[in-house]
Amino acid sequence: MATDREALLRAAADFLGRRPNATQDEIAAAVGVSRATLHRHFAGKPALMAALDELAMSEMRAAVASARLPEDSASEALSRLVAACRPVSPYLALLYSQSQELDADQSIDGWTEIDAAITALFERGQRTGEFRPDLTAAWLTEALYSLVGGAGWCIQVGRAASRDFERMITELLLSGVQNS
Numbered sequence: 001m002a003t004d005r006e007a008l009l010r011a012a013a014d015f016l017g018r019r020p021n022a023t024q025d026e027i028a029a030a031v032g033v034s035r036a037t038l039h040r041h042f043a044g045k046p047a048l049m050a051a052l053d054e055l056a057m058s059e060m061r062a063a064v065a066s067a068r069l070p071e072d073s074a075s076e077a078l079s080r081l082v083a084a085c086r087p088v089s090p091y092l093a094l095l096y097s098q099s100q101e102l103d104a105d106q107s108i109d110g111w112t113e114i115d116a117a118i119t120a121l122f123e124r125g126q127r128t129g130e131f132r133p134d135l136t137a138a139w140l141t142e143a144l145y146s147l148v149g150g151a152g153w154c155i156q157v158g159r160a161a162s163r164d165f166e167r168m169i170t171e172l173l174l175s176g177v178q179n180s
Contacts, residue, residue, distance in 0.1 A: 006055075009048070011030075012027050012030075012048060016048075024048075056091040059088040060114045067081035069120070074128060079166070090152045095149070119141045151165050151168055
């Protein structure tokens, strides 16, 4: 296993996605490094989770940028955003399950810019009549994160097919669960 920090972080995150309560020893063994090597990069599980939070933020910033949220209709932009979120979905699933390991204030501050961009998309969709006005844009933003993380988890444990990622999330967000 390469010991560069990002490769180590991604491998540890992948393992933690399957075993969220693993110890540092178990994480090190699973990713093929010594506990000392893991500790040199991440001095404990809270440091590992903070680094994962930073990685997820970086990938979400890239997803927001690649989705070109101000372009086209809000619905089309939302579809592009959901597709762009696929790579970060396992990290969001893990962060939701392990949020007690994060410094909440620091994490919330780091997500502010991303939240604002996504919330602005939902507000635009509400103004244009594409999205329901009776649900707050902030709630829709949190729902998007939850659906992305939930879909990532569902796919990871084999309860849904990866090919359905975008459709599952977009259909639920845009159409709800009622059969109309």
